[in-house]
Each structure stands twice: as structure tokens, then as C-alpha cells.
Amino acid sequence: xxxxxxxxxxxxxxFLHCPTPDEWLAEARRPAHLATLLVDHANCEMKAAxxxxxxxRRYCLPKDKxxxxxxLDFYKSLDALPDKGEVLGxxxxxxxxxxxxxxxxxxxxxxxxxxxxxxxxxxxxxxxxIMQARGIAYGTLSASRYASGLLAYVRTHEPAAIVDRLIIxxxxxxxSCERFARLAPWLDDELARFYVSLLRSEARxxxxxxxxxxxxxxxxxxxxxxxxxxxxxELIRSPDPLFRFHSGVPVAA
Numbered sequence: 001x002x003x004x005x006x007x008x009x010x011x012x013x014x015f016l017h018c019p020t021p022d023e024w025l026a027e028a029r030r031p032a033h034l035a036t037l038l039v040d041h042a043n044c045e046m047k048a049a050x051x052x053x054x055x056x057r058r059y060c061l062p063k064d065k066x067x068x069x070x071x072l073d074f075y076k077s078l079d080a081l082p083d084k085g086e087v088l089g090x091x092x093x094x095x096x097x098x099x100x101x102x103x104x105x106x107x108x109x110x111x112x113x114x115x116x117x118x119x120x121x122x123x124x125x126x127x128x129x130i131m132q133a134r135g136i137a138y139g140t141l142s143a144s145r146y147a148s149g150l151l152a153y154v155r156t157h158e159p160a161a162i163v164d165r166l167i168i169x170x171x172x173x174x175x176s177c178e179r180f181a182r183l184a185p186w187l188d189d190e191l192a193r194f195y196v197s198l199l200r201s202e203a204r205x206x207x208x209x210x211x212x213x214x215x216x217x218x219x220x221x222x223x224x225x226x227x228x229x230x231x232x233x234e235l236i237r238s239p240d241p242l243f244r245f246h247s248g249v250p251v252a253a
Contacts, residue, residue: 005196008203009181012174015206017233020175020182024236027243027250028179029186035136038127040245043141044176045124048205051169052113052120059162060110108215112208119201130194144244147172149235150228159216166213167225170206171232175246177202 013019027033131138150171154164180195180202187195213221240248 017229023249042127049117049120146246163217170209173206
């Protein structure tokens with residue numbers, strides 16, 4: 001890693017409560033696990049886009065307006081972040097309803113999540129292209145315990161619920177960034193370049209999620225961030241029967 005990426009990773013290493021265990025890295029480097037790694041990576045990119053999409057639907061629109069939000073396929077055709085109103089179909093609304101979207105134009109969650117959705121879908125397509133070139137089929141793969149293990153601690157009242165979900169999003173993105181960096185030196189040149197190319201966006205995603213969590217909380221979230229940091233580290237450091245991109249220590253190691 002050059003100086004730029006070392007500086008980019010420094011706050012992520014400070015944010016995470018533990019590094020990726022060497023036992024996981026040893027398994028991830030095995031050629032026999034490459035197909036599983038890439039399929040799960042593709043799944044993670046799609047899940048990240050879907051999670052951001054759900055946040056926008058739930059927290060950026062009143063319930064009776066959620067049908068106006070396009071599905072994920074819509075974002076794939078966007079070349080750049082468009083006007084917020086256009087994303088949500090402002091041009092098709094009555095004058096009375098335009099006031100809803102005038103407020104949305106000020107919504108930082110909407111702006112950051114639409115950009116994240118676009119990037120995650122692009123990464124998903126990139127992983128599929130790499131898999132296709134290598135003759136790796138994109139198929140069904142059971143999910144790891146990682147995300148569900150964190151989501152189990154989300155509080156049920158607002159704004160605590162969205163704050164927790166945003167903090168979890170920050171940890172998932174930070175861990176992804178850290179693992180891309182740990183894996184890159186051990187992969188072939190094509191995959192190494194690809195994983196290094198993802199570091200900037202993943203690092204920004206983690207920062208965006210954390211900033212949004214602070215905004216929604218309106219008070220210090222340090223205690224909650226530390227809580228999820230410990231839970232995330234427990235999942236990463238403990239024995240895990242499945243090998244996945246975000247799995248813990250392989251039980252066979």
C-alpha cells in the first residue's frame with residue numbers, strides 16, 4: 001500500500017476494535033475459496049445497495065409517498081447523482097406534493113444513500129464481470145452470521161433504531177475496506193487492483209454512515225459506537241462454521 005492508502009486506512013484501523021484475524025486471511029488466500037469469496041462479495045455489494053434503499057424508503061418519504069421511490073433497477077441507469085426530486089419522480093407530482101420533495105432536497109440521508117446505492121450496484125456488476133471472465137457462476141450462497149449478529153441489537157424505538165442501523169452500516173463498510181486492503185497483496189494482479197480501487201469508496205461510505213448517525217442522534221453516540229464495535233469484534237474474532245467475506249475465525253483453522 002502506498003502512502004495515500006495508508007493514510008486512508010488509518011482512521012478505519014482506529015475505528016475497528018480488532019484487525020482481521022490471520023486465520024481468516026490464510027483461508028481467504030486459498031485458491032479453493034476464491035469462488036466463494038467472489039460470490040459472497042457480489043452478494044455483499046447487492047445487500048449494501050438494498051439496505052441503503054430501505055433506509056431511503058423508510059426515512060426519507062412519508063408512508064403514502066414510498067411508492068414513488070424507484071426500485072434498484074432504476075439506479076443502474078444513472079450516470080451521476082441527479083436532482084433529488086428527479087430521483088423520486090418529482091416531475092410526476094401535483095403542485096401540493098412538490099413541497100414534500102422540496103424538503104427532501106435538503107435531506108442528507110437521501111443524497112448520501114443514493115450515491116452509495118449507485119456505487120454498490122456498480123461494484124456488484126464489476127464483481128460479476130470478473131467472475132464471468134474466470135468461469136465462476138453466480139449462484140445461491142447462504143449468508144454469514146455477521147450482519148444479522150449486529151442487527152440483533154438494534155433498538156426498536158426512533159430515532160434510536162436508525163442511529164443503530166447507521167452505526168452498523170459504518171462498521172460493515174469499515175470492515176469491508178479493511179479486508180480489501182488485507183487481501184489485496186495476496187491476490188493475483190487483476191483482483192489486487194480491483195480491491196485496492198474499492199478502498200476510497202468504502203472508506204467514504206463508513207464516514208457517511210457515521211456522520212448521519214450523529215446527525216440523527218442529536219447527541220453523543222460514542223457509547224453506542226463503542227457497543228457495536230465490541231459486538232462486531234466478537235463476531236470477527238470468534239470461531240465461525242462458514243467461510244464468508246465477513247466471517248469470523250474458520251473453525252478448521
